[in-house]
Amino acid sequence: METENLEKEIARKSAIVYLAITAIMALLFFVITGLMGTYPMVARIGGVMWISLLTLIVSMPLVISYMKKKVKGTKRN
Amino acid sequence: MTKLEDQRSISFPVQGMTCASCVSHVENALMELPGVSDVVVNLGTNKASLSFDPTLASITDFQHAISDAGYSVPTQETNLHVSGMTCASCVDHVERALNELPGVTGATVNLGLEKARVQYIPEVVTASQMKRAVRDVGYEAVEQDTAVDNLDRERKVREDEIRRQGRNLIIAGTIGVLVMIGTFYDMLGPFQSIVPKFLSYKWVLGLLTTPIVFGPGRQFFVNSWRGLKHGVTDMNLLYATGIGASYGIAVINTLFPNAGFGGEGATFFESAALLTAFIVLGRWLEALTRGRTSEAIRKLMKLQPKVANIIRNGHEISIPADEVETGDLIAVRPGESIPVDGLVQDGYSAVDESMLTGESLPVEKKAGDPVIGGTINKTGAFKFVATKVGKDSALAQIIKLVEDAQASKAPIQKLADWVAGHFILGVHLLAVLVFIFWFFIGYDLFFDAGSRFILSPFALGDIGVFGFSLLLSVTVLVISCPCAVGLATPSAMMTGTGKAAEFGVLFKGAEAIEKASKIQTIVFDKTGTLTKGEPSVTDIVTNPDDNVPDKSQQMKIVRFTAIAEQNSEHPLGEAIVRGANTNDLDLSAPEWFNSIPGHGVEAKIEGISVLVGNRKLMSERSIDFRALMSQAEKLETEGKTVMFVALDGQPAGLIAVADTLKETSVEAIRRLRQMKLETVMITGDNRRTAEAIARQVGIDQVLAEVLPQDKAEEVKKLQALGKRVAMVGDGVNDAPALAQAEVGIAIGSGTDVAKETGDVILIKSDLNDVIVALEVARATMNKVKQNLFWAFIYNTLGIPLAAGFLYPALRLVVSPEVASAFMAISSVSVTLNTLLLKGFSPSTQRKGKNTGQGTVTANQFSASTTSSD
Numbered sequence: 001m002e003t004e005n006l007e008k009e010i011a012r013k014s015a016i017v018y019l020a021i022t023a024i025m026a027l028l029f030f031v032i033t034g035l036m037g038t039y040p041m042v043a044r045i046g047g048v049m050w051i052s053l054l055t056l057i058v059s060m061p062l063v064i065s066y067m068k069k070k071v072k073g074t075k076r077n
Numbered sequence: 078m079t080k081l082e083d084q085r086s087i088s089f090p091v092q093g094m095t096c097a098s099c100v101s102h103v104e105n106a107l108m109e110l111p112g113v114s115d116v117v118v119n120l121g122t123n124k125a126s127l128s129f130d131p132t133l134a135s136i137t138d139f140q141h142a143i144s145d146a147g148y149s150v151p152t153q154e155t156n157l158h159v160s161g162m163t164c165a166s167c168v169d170h171v172e173r174a175l176n177e178l179p180g181v182t183g184a185t186v187n188l189g190l191e192k193a194r195v196q197y198i199p200e201v202v203t204a205s206q207m208k209r210a211v212r213d214v215g216y217e218a219v220e221q222d223t224a225v226d227n228l229d230r231e232r233k234v235r236e237d238e239i240r241r242q243g244r245n246l247i248i249a250g251t252i253g254v255l256v257m258i259g260t261f262y263d264m265l266g267p268f269q270s271i272v273p274k275f276l277s278y279k280w281v282l283g284l285l286t287t288p289i290v291f292g293p294g295r296q297f298f299v300n301s302w303r304g305l306k307h308g309v310t311d312m313n314l315l316y317a318t319g320i321g322a323s324y325g326i327a328v329i330n331t332l333f334p335n336a337g338f339g340g341e342g343a344t345f346f347e348s349a350a351l352l353t354a355f356i357v358l359g360r361w362l363e364a365l366t367r368g369r370t371s372e373a374i375r376k377l378m379k380l381q382p383k384v385a386n387i388i389r390n391g392h393e394i395s396i397p398a399d400e401v402e403t404g405d406l407i408a409v410r411p412g413e414s415i416p417v418d419g420l421v422q423d424g425y426s427a428v429d430e431s432m433l434t435g436e437s438l439p440v441e442k443k444a445g446d447p448v449i450g451g452t453i454n455k456t457g458a459f460k461f462v463a464t465k466v467g468k469d470s471a472l473a474q475i476i477k478l479v480e481d482a483q484a485s486k487a488p489i490q491k492l493a494d495w496v497a498g499h500f501i502l503g504v505h506l507l508a509v510l511v512f513i514f515w516f517f518i519g520y521d522l523f524f525d526a527g528s529r530f531i532l533s534p535f536a537l538g539d540i541g542v543f544g545f546s547l548l549l550s551v552t553v554l555v556i557s558c559p560c561a562v563g564l565a566t567p568s569a570m571m572t573g574t575g576k577a578a579e580f581g582v583l584f585k586g587a588e589a590i591e592k593a594s595k596i597q598t599i600v601f602d603k604t605g606t607l608t609k610g611e612p613s614v615t616d617i618v619t620n621p622d623d624n625v626p627d628k629s630q631q632m633k634i635v636r637f638t639a640i641a642e643q644n645s646e647h648p649l650g651e652a653i654v655r656g657a658n659t660n661d662l663d664l665s666a667p668e669w670f671n672s673i674p675g676h677g678v679e680a681k682i683e684g685i686s687v688l689v690g691n692r693k694l695m696s697e698r699s700i701d702f703r704a705l706m707s708q709a710e711k712l713e714t715e716g717k718t719v720m721f722v723a724l725d726g727q728p729a730g731l732i733a734v735a736d737t738l739k740e741t742s743v744e745a746i747r748r749l750r751q752m753k754l755e756t757v758m759i760t761g762d763n764r765r766t767a768e769a770i771a772r773q774v775g776i777d778q779v780l781a782e783v784l785p786q787d788k789a790e791e792v793k794k795l796q797a798l799g800k801r802v803a804m805v806g807d808g809v810n811d812a813p814a815l816a817q818a819e820v821g822i823a824i825g826s827g828t829d830v831a832k833e834t835g836d837v838i839l840i841k842s843d844l845n846d847v848i849v850a851l852e853v854a855r856a857t858m859n860k861v862k863q864n865l866f867w868a869f870i871y872n873t874l875g876i877p878l879a880a881g882f883l884y885p886a887l888r889l890v891v892s893p894e895v896a897s898a899f900m901a902i903s904s905v906s907v908t909l910n911t912l913l914l915k916g917f918s919p920s921t922q923r924k925g926k927n928t929g930q931g932t933v934t935a936n937q938f939s940a941s942t943t944s945s946d
Contacts, residue, residue, distance in 0.1 A: 036517075043543035047516055050322070050547055054509045057314060058502060060305050 006071065014067040018059040025055040084114075088126040089139070089180075089201050091118065092149045106142040110134045136179045136201055152182050155204055157193040159186065160238065161216040161300065163360065164312035165493060165562050166501055174210045178202050189567035191235070193218070194481075215303030235364065242361035245293035246354070253347075253354035256285050260347040279331045282346040290324045294353040315501060316356050318508075319555040323893050324349035326547060345548070348893035352555060355897040359561075359904035377476045377578070380432055380451035385416035388460065398450075405463045409454045417450040417466045424459025428452050433475060434581040434840045478583045478838070482574045487587035489861060490566035504557040511880045512550035519881065520545055528888040531878075532895050548890065549881045556875035556896035561907040565864035568911040573857030576917055581840035582850045589836035593820045593854035595801050599749060599847070600780075600792060602806035602814070603760035603767065606824055607746075607774055607844070608736040612648055614656035615717055616733035618708045634722050634730045636662045637687045641680035644670055649718060650678070652734045677720070688723040695721045695728070702728045716762075716769030738774055745844035746775045748920065752851065755800070759783050759791055759814075788814035805847055822847060845921040852919045860914050867906035871899045 026048045033039045033047060091103055103125060107116045112133025118125045125139075140150045159171055168186045175184035175195055180202030186193045195207055204220050211218035255276065262269065262277035275281055297320065301313035327344040385398045388406045398416040401407065406422065409415055415428065427439035430452045439455045442448055448461050451472040467473065520542040528537045540548070570587045577584055584590050604610050617631040639657035642650030643664060657664055669681035676697075677690020688698060692709070695702050700723045702709070709719045709731055717735040721728070746756055759780040760767045767781035780791050788806075792814050795802050804811065804818035807825070812834040815821025821835035825842030839846040877883070879891045 032517075039542065043516075043541055046543040046547070047512075050512060050543075050550065051509065053318065054505055054512070054550075057305070057318065058505045058509065061502065 010064065010067045010071050013071065014060075014064045017067070018056065018063040021059045021063070022052050022055045026052040084128045085131055086115075086126065086128045087136070087139075087201060088124055089136070089198050090151055091125050091143055092151045103143055103148055107139060110138055110142055113139075131179070136198060137182070140182065140198070150198055152196045153199050154194060154196050155207070155220065157195065157204070157207060157211065157218045157220060159191055159193050159211055159216050159218045162186070162188055162191060163300075164188070165496075166312065167216065169495075170214045171211055171216055174214045175207055178206060178210050181207070187567055189571050215300055239361065239364040242357060242364050245296075245357045246361050249289045249293040249350070249354035249357045252285050252289050253350040256282055256289075256347050256350040259285070279344050279346070282344065283328060283331050286324065286327070286346040286350045289350045289353050290320055293357050294320050294349075297356070312501065315504060315554050315557070316352075318505070319551050319893060319897070320349050320352050320356075322547060322551045322554075323352060326544065330544075345893060348551075352893050352897040355900065359900065362904050362908050365908070376432075376575075377451075377472065377479065380414070380472060382414035382416040382451065386410075386413075399467065401463050401466050403463055403466055406460055407463060408458070408460050409448075410458045411454060411456055413454050415448050415450055415452050415454060415461075417463045418470045419448055419450075419461040419463045419465075421446045421448060421459050421461045424457060426457030426459050427455045429455055433471065436581070436841060475578065475583060475840075478585060479574055479578050482570075482584045482586050482589070487566060487570060487591045487861070489591060489858075489865075490570070490587065493562055493566055493865060496562070500557070500562075504554060507557070507876070507880070508550045508554045511553050512546045515546035515549050515881060516542055519884075523885045525888050528884070528890055530892040530895070531889050532892075537890060548893075549879065549884075552879040552891050552893050552896045553876060555893050556879040556891065556899055557872050561868035561903040562865070565868045565907050566861050568907070569857050569860040569864055569914060572911055572914045573853055573860070576857075576914065577850065577853040580846065580849045580853075580919065580922070582846050582853065583838040583840070584850070584854075585836050585838070589820060590854045590857050592801070593803065593837060593851055594858035596754065596803040596820055596851065598755040598757060598795055598800040599803045599805060599851075600757040600759055600795065600814075600818065601776070601844075602788070602804075602811050603758050603762065603770060604736060605807050606805055607742045607758060607770065607776075608738055610736065612652040612718070612734045612736050614652055614732060615735045615737060616712055616731070618705060618712075618731040618733070620704060620728050620730055622704060622728075630730070632660070632662060634724075634732065635660070636664070637682050637685065637724065638689050638720070638722050638732055640664050640667050640682050641670065641678050641687045641689050643667070645672065645678055649720060649734045653720075653732060686725050688726075689720055689732075692719075692721060695723060698723070698726070700726060700728055704728065705731055714765070714769065715773075716766035736770075738770070739842070739844060741844045742774050745848060748845075748848050749851075750775065750777070752848070754851075757795070759788055761785065785811075786813070789817040792817045803851075805844075822850060848921050849919040853917070856914060856917050860911060863910055864907045867910060868903055871903040875899050 029051045030044060030048050033044045039047075103118045104116050107113055107118075107125060107127055110129075110133075112130035113127055115128040116125065117127070125143075127139075143150055162168060162171060165188065168188050171186045171193055172184050175181050175186075175193060178197075180198045181195055182198065183196040184193055193207075193211070197207070208218040208220070258265070258272055259276035259278075259282050262272060262274070265272055294316075297313045297316040301317040305314065323345040327346045327349060330344045331346075382398045384395050385401045385405075386393050386395050386408045387401060388394075388408055393408055401417045407416060407419065409426075411426070421442050421444050423444060425441075425443050428442050428448060429439050430436050430449060433449055433452060442459060447464075449472070450465075450470045465471070468477070524542075524545060526537065526539050530537070537545070566587075570590060573590055574584050574587075584593075601607050614635070617634060619630045619634065635653065635657050639654045639662065642653050643666070645651070654664070665682075667680040667682050667687075668684075671679045673679060673690060673694060676694040677688070679686070679688045679690075681687070688694070688700070692702070700721075702721055705721075705728060709721070712719050712731065712733040715733075715735075717733040720732045720734065722730050722732060749756055755778065756776045757778040757780060758767065758771050758774070758776040760770075761783055762770070762781060764779070764781040767779045770776075771779045783791055788804075788811060792802055792804055796817075796819070802818045803820040803822055804814045805822040805824055806815060807823070811823075815823060815835040820837060822837040822839065823835035824839045824844070824847070837850050839850065875891070875896065879896055881890065884890060
């Protein structure tokens with residue numbers, strides 16, 4: 001039960017972080033392509049989707065394992 | 078501050094406690110740990126119970142504390158069959174999931190065997206918790222033991238996987254070919270007339286591709302999502318993103334051609350379809366390979382007989398072989414398998430032991446000889462008494478040893494797994510960078526609508542910036558997949574250990590194979606390893622002054638000496654009696670016998686006074702041996718012990734006795750030197766004797782006058798010179814030296830392999846098996862290196878190509894389906910390359926054994942006798 005709660009806490013905290021990173025990357029991509037002014041909207045949206053997907057894939061495992069260490073470490077101290 | 082509800086209670090066994098003070102030691106050791114309270118240690122039940130804060134202390138801490146206090150927490154081992162693993166990173170995930178469980182002290186996962194070997198503390202963690210942990214990270218686990226039934230179950234699971242992937246391959250392959258034909262419709266030339274035009278319509282291609290992506294391709298999406306939820310990435314993720322992106326863009330461009338994603342010119346349905354087909358092909362091949370590489374264990378397990386004919390109360394009854402008990406009398410007829418280990422009580426036969434010892438010729442069995450369960454009786458019938466049954470039997474021990482070896486991990490594999498595990502994240506990161514580069518910079522600078530796909534007649538056409546960047550990004554994902562890496566090392570290791578077992582050579586682990594392949598110096602213990610370990614008659618010299626035929630005089634000397642020595646327990650005397658028996662000499666009882674301690678014996682035989690002993694004895698009795706003295710000295714220089722024989726007070730001759738070389742020693746050393754290995758002999762003998770033996774056998778270096786307890790030190794000295802040393806010796810007596818060497822090879826252990834120390838165990842006492850061990854190790858490691866080369870070469874060459882490094886110069890792009898074909902070729906290369914190892918045959922088998930070259934054996938002594946004539 002205790003372990004389950006701990007896991008849930010890790011999952012929740014991780015999700016906040018990796019979704020935030022993904023959103024930031026997507027927003028950054030969208031803003032930059034908008035500022036450059038040469039890209040059609042479809043390419044910008046497609047790019048946002050692809051960057052979001054890859055960022056999510058890259059950040060999820062990194063953030064989750066970081067959170068596992070951090071949360072367990074905090075509990076320990 | 079820890080809340081009370083955060084505390085956990087635990088109870089676990091403690092070993093080694095004998096009294097109340099032990100209880101106090103253990104309690105104190107545990108109490109000193111942070112976060113631990115309510116410690117109660119019970120001597121009666123040998124258990125410790127406590128409450129603890131899991132964030133401050135763990136079961137591993139308790140184990141260490143108890144161990145530091147001089148006691149131990151006993152652990153058990155269980156095997157889980159884990160299905161659903163596809164790559165090296167899966168191995169990492171399962172290992173981590175198991176190792177994170179409190180109570181698990183170690184977990185090793187073998188991808189090839191689909192097996193997790195878990196050491197755990199009973200009562201702290203259960204098998205069901207382990208299975209749940211494995212399932213939580215996206216795989217399936219079932220308990221496994223070594224019973225044949227379980228083997229069948231494991232085989233069934235494997236067959237189901239082969240069948241499942243085969244079915245997926247048929248679906249993806251068949252429809253994929255249709256999609257390819259439709260895609261290339263315009264290029265079919267004369268074949269266009271036999272292909273319906275509608276097959277080339279984009280929406281038809283979409284309809285055909287959809288069942289591939291959501292049928293055979295579904296597994297990749299499901300598995301990758303399961304892993305991602307737990308923060309783990311594996312090969313499935315690469316496949317899922319590759320297939321998903323190709324399919325998604327193709328659907329958008331078909332349904333909304335003006336959306337700006339490249340339009341109809343960028344519908345990659347064939348990419349999605351063929352990508353799936355090739356990946357499934359790789360999976361199917363992997364499933365096939367795994368089944369084949371663990372064939373060695375299956376073969377050994379199949380040897381276990383099902384039925385035993387035991388004799389109870391004078392009647393023969395058939396019972397299941399696993400119900401045989403030690404002491405049962407068992408009858409074996411020609412052609413039957415021997416059900417358990419035992420000792421022949423009655424009868425005579427020849428038994429084929431090749432399946433366990435690698436010995437090609439049937440071995441004769443008579444009363445008193447041992448028989449091994451699982452071997453096959455060839456000619457006669459006999460009865461034997463069971464001595465070892467169940468897990469103590471030789472076959473069970475061998476199976477366990479081979480299983481353990483196959484489940485272990487070589488250092489090179491640990492490195493490959495680590496690389497593969499981190500590779501996937503790196504590849505996704507690379508895909509982001511490739512996309513960003515081509516989206517923001519590359520497309521504007523280099524894009525050319527006339528660019529073509531490699532190995533395809535198609536031009537890219539008017540593809541937009543997003544479509545082009547996505548295409549390169551997806552191709553990088555697909556081409557980078559190191560899917561063959563996970564199989565490269567374990568498949569070769571499994572085949573290598575299995576192959577070695579066929580020849581009676583048992584490696585205790587993958588690390589032993591890796592180390593054995595790098596050996597530079599090989600140290601042999603002399604007695605019992607290079608030599609037979611028991612003295613035998615080597616030379617008989619007759620007195621030239623006797624005017625009798627040489628041969629008959631030799632036999633007379635041996636016979637009289639043997640009769641005189643019959644009652645002696647001296648090893649030299651026993652050697653002469655053995656020699657006489659071998660030559661069928663009639664040994665009657667002496668009329669009179671007297672032992673002269675430290676010098677020899679005297680006896681009256683058939684009215685003749687016989688005196689046998691050393692030089693001093695002859696001198697004391699004033700018997701003049703001057704005529705034979707030069708011969709005596711020559712024999713002594715050769716390291717032999719010379720016995721002087723006088724008949725009726727006259728010098729009759731000399732008998733030389735020595736510990737003779739094994740039949741195969743000279744040939745084995747010659748082959749080892751051919752393999753560029755330095756050979757060293759270590760012995761307690763004096764230098765002269767040792768050097769004489771070394772000369773005969775062809776050893777490079779002699780370490781003489783070394784006490785048994787100093788052998789390990791001598792090995793250490795060689796290692797200090799920077800040499801990688803293997804030690805060959807008796808697994809019991811030479812244990813410290815075997816442990817000190819990089820590779821300890823225990824020779825001639827017979828089939829009681831569990832008792833042996835050493836990294837490699839040779840069932841037979843044949844030195845040629847040392848060569849077999851080293852050759853198998855070298856061949857296996859070569860195969861591992863080749864496999865790793867084939868697993869990585871396509872990725873290494875393909876990534877720059879897929880990322881578009883050469884695009885500015887060549888205007889060529891790799892299509893995702895070509896990338897997936899590369900990946901499948903990588904798996905095929907590794908699979909085929911590993912299968913080549915199955916045909917491996919050691920040089921000792923290829924060229925035939927050269928027995929007896931340069932050796933002298935006890936039963937040949939009459940042919941090698943010398944005379945002073």
